Amino acid sequence: xxxxxxxxxxxxNWKMNLDRSKCLALVKVIKxxxxxxxxxxxxxxxxxxxxxxxxxxxxxSPLGIGSQNMWFEDSGAFTGExxxxxxxxxxxxxxxxxxxxxxxxFQEPDSWMSKKLRNSLDHDLLPIYCIGExxxxxKANRTDxxxxxxxxxxxxxxxxxxxxxxxxxxxxxxxxxxGETATAEQVAAVHKMIRRxxxxxxxxxAANMVRILYGGSVKPDNAKQLxxxxxxxxxxxGGASLxxxxxxxxxxxxxx
Ligand code: PEP
Numbered sequence: 690x691x692x693x694x695x696x697x698x699x700x701x702n703w704k705m706n707l708d709r710s711k712c713l714a715l716v717k718v719i720k721x722x723x724x725x726x727x728x729x730x731x732x733x734x735x736x737x738x739x740x741x742x743x744x745x746x747x748x749x750s751p752l753g754i755g756s757q758n759m760w761f762e763d764s765g766a767f768t769g770e771x772x773x774x775x776x777x778x779x780x781x782x783x784x785x786x787x788x789x790x791x792x793x794x795f796q797e798p799d800s801w802m803s804k805k806l807r808n809s810l811d812h813d814l815l816p817i818y819c820i821g822e823x824x825x826x827x828k829a830n831r832t833d834x835x836x837x838x839x840x841x842x843x844x845x846x847x848x849x850x851x852x853x854x855x856x857x858x859x860x861x862x863x864x865x866x867x868g869e870t871a872t873a874e875q876v877a878a879v880h881k882m883i884r885r886x887x888x889x890x891x892x893x894x895a896a897n898m899v900r901i902l903y904g905g906s907v908k909p910d911n912a913k914q915l916x917x918x919x920x921x922x923x924x925x926x927g928g929a930s931l932x933x934x935x936x937x938x939x940x941x942x943x944x945x
Contacts, residue, residue, distance in 0.1 A: 693922075694897055695897075696729060696730055696922075697730070697922060697923045698730045698731075698732070698856060698900050698902060698922060698923030699923055699924050699942075700731070700733070700753075700755075700817060700858075700923065700926065700930075701731075701733040701926050701927075702734045702785065702788070702926065703735050703757075704757065704927060705736060707735075709739050712735055712742070713739075713743065713746050715733075715931075715933060715936075716733065716735075716752070718937070719752055719940070720746065720750040722937055722941070726750075729940070730753065730923075732753030732783050733752065733755065733930065734756065734757045734783070735754065735757075736757070737756050737757070737758075737771055737776065740776065740779045740781050744781065745780065754781055754782060754783070755783035755784050755814075755815075756785070757785050757788065758771075758784070759776055759808070759814065760805075761801065761804035761807070761808040773808050773809050773812035776812075776814060777812055777813065781814060782815060783814060784815070784817075785819060786806055786817065787805070788819045789821055799838065799839065799843075802843040803846050803847075806818060806843055806844070806847060807846045810847075810851055815854055816854075816855060816856070817857070817902065818855065818857050819857075819925070820858070820883075821865075821905075822835040822836065822861055822863075823835075823862045823863065827861065832879065836859070836879060836882065836883060840857075840883065840887075850895070852887070852891055852895045852896065853895075853898035853899075856902060856923075857900070858901075858903070858925040859880060860903075861879075861905050864904075864905025864906050865905050865906070866906070867906060869906055870905060870906045870911055870915075871903070871905055873914065873915075876921060877920050877921075880903070880920035884896060884920065887899055900922035901921070901922050902921070902922060902925045903925070904924065904926065904927070906928075907924045907939060908929050913942050
């Protein structure tokens, strides 16, 4: 059994899936099943176009509503982008930063990450900072180096007193959407390494405020086992968050 220092956090990333009516219906079901939010935090990261409607439905419940991406300037000539303050305006209270699909498909460089994290915090949009290695990096024993590089670049401007507002998601890229989950040993080893890095950077009390989630082919049948790993504070769920039948059992994992 885990001895939790931090409130568990279950997050669903809907990516570019679900049309408006399906988003609204799913939020309604999740809202109906959430209790007071005292023993776990739940958030969904929805297509930005539907943020206003989805957050209106979620109103009055502890369900967090987030964007899957943001730009780091407040306004200007950035065609197609959305500022943190705009996302706040339509009801988002959180944001994903550095998801591997953004890094890989849209070539988002490390150098944007600290600016995005800085701007999201400045606008009270709570970030989940996604990091993780490719299969080639793991095979070449470069997992630690990759993770540390992503931590260094993301946390460049962050201060110890801000760590309680930050969540990290460790998502090995080879496990995302592949049905392949990292083993408990692999997850624990990387999460421990991240925590050690945070302690060195911020000191122990501040480092202990940061939640570290695992993401990569989380399903109802492996969620409890993943949450039983001491170092895992929560889960970032892609495919299994798209349907109530698979997402609710993950949200409702037995914390005992
Ligand atoms: C993700 O996109 O962050 C993710 C973990 O996806 P999946 O659960 O489908 O692997």
